[in-house]
């Protein structure tokens with residue numbers, strides 16, 4: 001397996017005791033980056049941190065205390081650090097791992113740089129210039145395609161092109177926010193469309209890929225370069241207004257049905273941290289192999305990633321959230337490197353902090369849909385919840401929580417934390 005070193009050793013322990021709890025999503029093998037300030041301290045500067053157990057290591061404070069890492073980590077955004085490239089990301093991970101390992105000489109100096117995670121709020125870890133959403137979930141594409149085209153669910157380009165569209169970065173928020181049910185134009189029965197609150201609000205279970213290194217305009221990346229360019233992953237909820245989407249999406253694709261909100265988990269789990277969870281990229285028998293610009297021996301050997309993904313729903317009257325779906329990113333039809341290589345293949349320049357959505361990650365089985373559209377068969381079969389409530393699409397007050405973790409026997413499980421947001425009632429609309 002490529003990229004494994006002492007930082008991945010499952011026996012490695014931290015002097016931050018909570019990180020050694022087997023249930024912790026943030027053991028010393030993870031070390032994800034986020035941007036935080038103390039709760040209730042609105043005048044305090046946002047700054048970068050690393051999650052470790054139930055604590056955050058304040059990187060600005062740690063630099064002042066002598067932690068030997070890149071000075072760019074003392075700022076309020078990861079963009080500058082991302083630009084440094086894979087070799088220096090890797091060296092930084094090793095330095096952080098040494099400093100936080102049990103027995104480290106740094107413990108005395110760094111102890112004072114920890115802030116309890118329950119006492120912080122988190123914001124976007126970097127400035128997101130551009131956001132692109134892909135469609136790598138073939139089970140999602142097939143199920144949704146069947147709803148519209150029963151005889152021909154997958155369009156002929158799907159197995160050749162990583163399908164995507166340009167999204168909007170300004171409405172991306174980190175976990176814990178709430179947003180108003182969007183208003184929109186939908187098809188009307190008489191032929192005249194209606195304008196009002198969406199009646200078919202849905203979520204999409206996705207991963208988000210943060211681009212690290214840039215490529216210059218006009219200079220495509222090879223698969224090997226693309227693999228080194230991506231910085232890390234977050235969970236991503238691509239909220240969707242299905243009735244608006246159905247009316248507006250032809251001929252130019254998603255627009256207002258998608259760009260009212262996107263939620264991501266706040267901690268970026270790095271590509272380095274995910275090295276133990278690589279899996280072969282394999283096409284089902286009879287499917288075409290990728291064109292050469294999307295193919296490499298390394299991608300075939302370990303281009304995919306085994307990451308368990310879940311969707312949980314909490315309605316206002318439920319005592320605890322209920323799991324709706326479990327799937328695995330290993331089932332995606334395209335790898336992360338293929339998304340970056342394809343995106344840059346026409347010379348389009350990707351920049352540090354750009355975000356790529358994976359597309360909805362549904363499993364192959366019944367009940368493994370990554371959206372309500374799939375789980376309710378296009379809104380025809382309600383889901384019955386344990387407390388007797390049912391849902392076709394989301395109602396006001398509902399909270400959707402995405403969870404994810406990379407896990408493999410013999411490795412320390414690493415988690416993503418939560419990607420959570422709540423639907424508020426639509427705002428009152430007046431035409432003048």
Ligand code: MN
Pocket residue numbers: 133134204206238357359360
């Ligand atoms: Mn999507």
